[in-house]
Amino acid sequence: MDQYASALLAFPPQNEPADNETYHKAAMLHIQRISKMIKERPKDLVAFSAELINVIDPAVNSLSYLAILHALIFPSLAAKVPQNFILEKLTTFLMVFDGRQCRYGGFPLLDVLDAVGNGRLLPPSVAVECLATAILKLDPSGTILTSSHILLAKLAYDTDNIEPALPVIEKDIVYYPGMANYHDAQYPCDLELPPPLYISKTSGLTTLLKNTMVLEYDLLCGMMYCARREWWKARKAFERVVTFPTKDTGCSKIMVDAFKKWILVSLLSEGRHCNTPPPYTSESTLKMFGILCRAYISFATAFATDDVEQLKLEVQNNAQLWVEDGNIGLIEEVMASYQKWRVLSLQDIYTKISIAEIRAQTKSAETGAVLNKDEDVEALVQNMIIAGMLNGVIEKNDDGTKFLLFLSPTTHLSEEEMAREIRAHTVRLRGLKDIFTATSQRLGTSKEYIKWVIKDSKRDKTSDGQDLTLTFETQIDDEDLMGGIPNH
Known part of the structure; x- marks a missing residue:
């Protein structure tokens, strides 16, 4: 056993090298030694697993810990080791492993994440939290969509364990496995690398994603936001499905389902349905939506x-x-929500209106009639104010008449609150910088954009004075722009 422990504790060295080249070579050598050990004496590793796993720190010797876990879990949980012991160690590992080391975890790590995401090993509430934590340890930016994201979204939604998944699903996706112009990096341990340079099919940390998997992920994200009544976030998630690039001038059933939900959450988030979808939605897809979703539009x-x-x-x-x-x-x-939005629409006409007038001018869609008494309207308005839907106050005149005073959005913001708002927007803009840079680089090297530039350079310049409606978005070919995601 001492021999195995010595080998498993050999990486990382006590004085961990700072440069990427040295770290990479040491990691690769360690993987070779562990692989040889597992191949030549797998039974010994399992036999001594309980003792070995207790002397190895999952946060420090993550690759060695992963090797023992994998040997205990696959092809099935080791019969001679208590199942509760294995699952306890698995949970600890997923919560604390070293993200830099586990960039070299490859297929064994993906096997573990898949088993957890499929709900085969841990209770759903634990599995969702562990999987979400593991995803963000590998990619703290959360900007690449992986096969583990799909499992996380399904498990979280199906088991109603949405809260622990939020740190992952709220991230902006910029990269996808197998994207053009992104190949595995020479040194995956480089902490400055964008995620597609070390999370890929060849690195073993994800599988390639089919179009339907990407669509399903965003649809599930939207449905999770609906469950939390976060209508604006749900709308953006469904919109990503609705505007997904398509071939053959059509749209999938998932896109139609998302369009229907997109209309409904638009009503809940904005009080209206936008008749003009994003400009990059293909015209043929919009026609299909108009035919298949006529009842929702009406x-x-x-x-x-x-x-x-x-x-x-x-x-x-x-x-x-x-x-x-x-x-x-x-x-x-x-x-x-119908009557609430009718109340909000009154601020386009009034700055101040009595509760009695609100009762007379608005109706409940559930009953089709005005509310029974002014107190019911007052309660409705107060709930809107508390929920942050309405910015206003209820005032009372000397004669006892109550009025709703509509306030401007910044009326009650103190100087400190205003500064906090500005700081929040600044942080958001800084976060968008990397996304903008990556998107611009990808667009600039895409064949669709190059074809458009060539076509635009040959365009008749005499038409410059006309109202041109053809832009890059409307001239690109009807094909899958999610480079590297295979069609299905």
């Missing part, structure tokens, strides 16, 4: 009016459709 049109009877009629006529699409819950949320 419902959204009615929602934007004061005709509550027409809105109720739209809901009743398509009752079966809402159920079949799995959107009855969102429809009910939209109907419950």
